[in-house]
Amino acid sequence: MRAMRRDALAAWGVALLVATNAVVLGGAAYNRGGEPDATLALTERETQLPYPWGFESENSGLSLRLHVRTLEALPTHGAIRIYDLGGYAYGNPQWLDRKKLTELGFDLSTPANDPSGMRRYQKQLPKPAFLVLEMEGEAYRASLKRVEDYAARESTPQAARALEDERSKNGRLFAVDAGLDAEALRAKYADRKRFAIVHGKVWLRDWSDGIGGYVEAVGTTLNVPLRFHGAVGKPQRYDGDKPRKYEVSVAFGRRLEPWMAAAAAR
Amino acid sequence: MAIVSRSEAQRRADEIRTFQRELQTLERDAVVSLTAEQREAIAGHHRRLLSELADAFDIDRDGHAKQLSLGMRIASFLGALALGASVFFLFYQFWGLFSTPVQVAILLAGALGSFGATVWVRSRDGSGYFAKLAALVAFACFVLDIMMLGSIFNITPSDKAFTVWAAYGFLLAYSCDLRLLLVAAILCVVSFVAARTGTVCGLYWLDFGQRPENFFPAAAILFAVPQLVRHERFPEFPAVYRICALLTLFLPMIVLGNWGEISYLDLDRKLIEVLYQVLGFAGTTAFIWLGVRRQWPHVVNTSITLFVVLLYTKFYDWWWEAMPKYLFFLVIALTALLFLVVLRRLRGAAAGGARP
Numbered sequence: 001m002r003a004m005r006r007d008a009l010a011a012w013g014v015a016l017l018v019a020t021n022a023v024v025l026g027g028a029a030y031n032r033g034g035e036p037d038a039t040l041a042l043t044e045r046e047t048q049l050p051y052p053w054g055f056e057s058e059n060s061g062l063s064l065r066l067h068v069r070t071l072e073a074l075p076t077h078g079a080i081r082i083y084d085l086g087g088y089a090y091g092n093p094q095w096l097d098r099k100k101l102t103e104l105g106f107d108l109s110t111p112a113n114d115p116s117g118m119r120r121y122q123k124q125l126p127k128p129a130f131l132v133l134e135m136e137g138e139a140y141r142a143s144l145k146r147v148e149d150y151a152a153r154e155s156t157p158q159a160a161r162a163l164e165d166e167r168s169k170n171g172r173l174f175a176v177d178a179g180l181d182a183e184a185l186r187a188k189y190a191d192r193k194r195f196a197i198v199h200g201k202v203w204l205r206d207w208s209d210g211i212g213g214y215v216e217a218v219g220t221t222l223n224v225p226l227r228f229h230g231a232v233g234k235p236q237r238y239d240g241d242k243p244r245k246y247e248v249s250v251a252f253g254r255r256l257e258p259w260m261a262a263a264a265a266r
Numbered sequence: 267m268a269i270v271s272r273s274e275a276q277r278r279a280d281e282i283r284t285f286q287r288e289l290q291t292l293e294r295d296a297v298v299s300l301t302a303e304q305r306e307a308i309a310g311h312h313r314r315l316l317s318e319l320a321d322a323f324d325i326d327r328d329g330h331a332k333q334l335s336l337g338m339r340i341a342s343f344l345g346a347l348a349l350g351a352s353v354f355f356l357f358y359q360f361w362g363l364f365s366t367p368v369q370v371a372i373l374l375a376g377a378l379g380s381f382g383a384t385v386w387v388r389s390r391d392g393s394g395y396f397a398k399l400a401a402l403v404a405f406a407c408f409v410l411d412i413m414m415l416g417s418i419f420n421i422t423p424s425d426k427a428f429t430v431w432a433a434y435g436f437l438l439a440y441s442c443d444l445r446l447l448l449v450a451a452i453l454c455v456v457s458f459v460a461a462r463t464g465t466v467c468g469l470y471w472l473d474f475g476q477r478p479e480n481f482f483p484a485a486a487i488l489f490a491v492p493q494l495v496r497h498e499r500f501p502e503f504p505a506v507y508r509i510c511a512l513l514t515l516f517l518p519m520i521v522l523g524n525w526g527e528i529s530y531l532d533l534d535r536k537l538i539e540v541l542y543q544v545l546g547f548a549g550t551t552a553f554i555w556l557g558v559r560r561q562w563p564h565v566v567n568t569s570i571t572l573f574v575v576l577l578y579t580k581f582y583d584w585w586w587e588a589m590p591k592y593l594f595f596l597v598i599a600l601t602a603l604l605f606l607v608v609l610r611r612l613r614g615a616a617a618g619g620a621r622p
Contacts, residue, residue, distance in 0.1 A: 009388075009441045013381045016437065017408065020430045021374055024412060028419035058355065060362030063417070105468060120532060125477065128470045199422050201470040218472075219422040226365050257420050 031253035037186070038196035038252045039261065040135045042066075044245055046173040047222070049235040062229055064248070064260070066220035067171040068131075071095075071139045073212060074146075082154075082162055085147050092205070092212040095177060101213055104129050104178060106204050108211060121211060124204045130256070131200035131217055132177040132189050139174035175215050178202055182256065196252045219257060222250065228263035272394050273443055273502055275323040282312050283328070324394070342395040343446065349399065350406030353380075357410060369418055377411040380404040388442060398446075401438040405447055408434050425471045428458035445506050452488060452510045459484035467530065478518030479530050485515035505564040512553060512565065516572040519546040520579065546576045558612050570605070577601065 047064040050056055072091035074080055102108055105127050110117040134140075144166050151163040179185045182197050189195035199218045204211070224232050233244035249262040269275050289308075292298050300308070319325050326332040353376070361369055384404045388397040412427050435451025438444060457474075460481045464474035474480045488511035492504030519542050522529050526538030533541075550573035557565030578598065585594055 009437070010382075010385050012437055013385070013434070014378065016430065016434055017374075017377050017381060017411075020408075020412065021377070021415070024415045024419075024421065025370065028415070028421060031419070031421075055355075055358070058359050060358070060360055061417075062362055116532075119534075122527070123530075123532070125468075125473050126470045127468060201473075218470075219420060221417075222420055223418050226362065229362070255422065257422055259420055 027255065028257075031255040031257045032251075032259060034254060036192075036251035036253055036261075037256060038192045040133075040173070040193070040196050040250050040252075042135065042173065042248050042250055043266070045169060046135070046171040047248060049232070052235045056235075062224035062232060062235075064222045064224060064232065066133075066173060066217060066222070066250075066258070068133060068215075068217050068220070069139075069143070069171050069174050070215065071143055071174060071176075080146075080150065082150065082158060085143070085150055085162065085166075092214060093175060096202070096213045096215065098211060100178065101202070101204060101211070104180065104202050106202075106213075118206070121204060121206060126201040126203045126216070129178045129180060129200055129202045129215075130182045130185055130197050131175050131215055132179075132185055133196045133198060133217070134174050134176040134189075135194055135196075136172040137174070137176070137194055139176050140172040143170075143174070175200075175217065178215060196250075196256075196258075198252065198256055198258070222248075222258055222260050224260060224263070228260055231263040231265045233265075269319065269323075272323040272325065274499060275319045276325045277501065279316055279319055279325045279327065282316060286312065324391075338395050342399050346399045346402035346446075349403050353403060353406055354410055357414065361414070366418060370415065373411040373414055376407045377404075380407040384438065384442070394443060397442050398444045401442040401444055401447060405431075405435055405438055405450060423472060425458055425461035425465075428454040428461070432458065439503075440500065443500060445502060448503060448506050449510065452507070456481065456484040456488070456510070456514050459487060476528060477530055478521045478528065481514050481518045485511045488514060505562070508562065508565050509568050512568045512572065516546060516550060516569075516576075519549070520572070520576055523576065524579065524583075543576065543580065547573065550576065554612070570609070574605070 046067055048067050049062070049064060050059075052059075070091045070093040072084065073094035074084055098108055106124055107120065110120055147159075147163050147166040151159040153159075176195075177185065177189070178200065185197050189197070198220060200215055201218060202213055202215050204213045206212075228248070231246050232248070233246070245266040247264050247266055248260055250258050251261040252258050269278060289298075289300075293300070316325075316327060320327060326335050357372070357376075361372070364372065380400070381404045384397065384400040387400045388394075391397045409431055412430065415421070416423065416427075432451045432454035435447050435454060439448035439451055460483075461471040461474040463480040463483050464477060465471050467477070467480070469477065469480075488507050492507045497503045522542040523539055523546055526533075526535040526542070529538045529542075531538050531541075550569045553569035554566055554573070557563065557567075557569060581594070581597065581601075585597065589597070
């Protein structure tokens with residue numbers, strides 16, 4: 001291989017830099033061009049500011065992470081406990097059953113109750129899929145109903161606090177479905193003000209109640225442009241700091257990549 | 267003059283110095299005797315050649331200069347790392363204060379400006395140290411550029427970024443004769459090939475590291491590169507490719523030899539571990555043999571190191587708890603002695619094979 005001359009080096013280098021930046025910026029422009037695929041109105045309940053620790057304390061930029069919940073499958077035996085009602089991001093969604101997992105490409109053909117079958121299940125790593133996110137819809141109402149029923153049944157301070165949190169503090173953005181065809185999902189979930197489709201991945205997991213899984217939305221950390229910094233505020237430095245209340249309009253483009261279209265303090 | 271790289275010029279200068287020392291020894295031992303004219307003709311030719319090489323490439327003319335050069339290389343390397351980190355944190359500290367168009371303009375200007383500075387410094391810096399420093403900063407700026415654009419526009423992470431980083435790394439490594447950037451470019455290639463292998467096997471690409479077998483195709487590609495592409499202007503680069511290939515092949519094997527459950531193979535965990543241990547030992551032994559046969563000392567040394575790591579990992583698993591510590595370390599010492607004996611025999615066999 002020959003050493004490169006100055007002119008050739010300059011030409012190749014500039015071409016590579018300009019072409020790469022053009023492709024990246026062109027892709028971003030394409031994503032944001034035309035009508036968004038979906039636009040959701042979110043608040044501080046559905047978005048999280050980063051905690052300013054370590055290097056993050058020197059970061060002058062601001063980003064919000066979408067806080068996606070799932071309506072978990074309740075335990076099939078024993079009493080329902082308060083932590084079964086949280087709907088945490090990595091819980092076992094009740095809609096992610098064997099049929100759905102098979103549709104998403106997982107091989108569940110062998111029985112899980114023998115060592116080789118179980119090994120095959122454990123070896124299956126996460127698969128890419130499109131996730132459907134629903135804002136303040138049936139999934140949130142079902143979650144609220146669960147907590148209301150629990151609070152009515154238990155009548156403890158913890159149950160009352162859980163109900164208050166579910167009504168006014170917990171996020172209302174739920175992952176409600178997954179699939180391999182974004183257009184088919186959009187046809188099924190047509191309301192673009194309520195349902196957004198995002199890139200994600202699906203994990204197979206052997207829960208105590210049987211084979212299930214969990215989902216993770218990918219690329220849902222939103223950069224906050226400078227013009228919205230005032231509305232969103234700064235990350236909480238201490239747990240005692242009062243979080244700022246805000247509303248953000250999040251648009252999802254043609255490549256399903258989100259961006260912050262508007263923001264206002266509440 | 268056909269010499270175009272500093273490493274080639276340095277090698278030529280070293281050969282001249284070795285020749286001069288050997289000629290002195292031969293004359294002292296009365297093996298040859300040159301006339302004054304012959305001696306002067308050779309010395310004059312060498313002086314002229316060394317002077318031309320020094321003017322063109324700022325080579326080390328003697329051992330003292332060479333020692334100082336090593337210090338300069340270390341300073342250049344540390345300086346480049348620190349400067350790269352400084353660029354990153356400078357942007358991190360202030361980027362939130364700018365609007366999106368200004369952020370994009372700064373990133374693009376940083377990438378193009380640092381590249382322009384590299385081209386300019388390269389044409390004026392005979393020693394190459396400052397050009398190497400500038401090249402490393404240029405690479406850091408480009409990585410930062412693409413990462414931050416992804417962050418600003420919330421672009422879904424893609425393994426394709428590795429291809430452009432690799433291309434830029436190779437461009438700078440080959441133009442500035444810079445092994446560190448070659449390693450960076452190779453790491454990008456390894457990541458891309460492993461991610462694509464994982465995708466073909468049904469994984470989400472970011473999880474490619476969870477199945478170490480994903481790295482094997484990249485190892486094969488890296489090992490093939492110096493066989494397929496001639497590097498006469500970059501004599502140190504083939505060794506970098508082969509060392510990276512060996513690490514890419516055997517480090518995953520060491521991992522799989524200890525944690526068989528993360529393999530693709532649908533076999534019992536213990537069986538997988540034994541399989542990769544055997545493959546690891548057999549493979550490193552084969553590469554030691556190949557390295558000796560092809561006279562690739564870097565392959566021999568890397569393979570021996572990996573073999574020893576494999577062996578000592580297993581020794582630890584088998585005997586650390588079971589044996590008294592004095593006995594454990596005695597076994598390690600005896601193994602080291604056994605290695606010495608085997609390698610001495612190999613060296614003897616290689617010397618015998620090289621004899622006409």
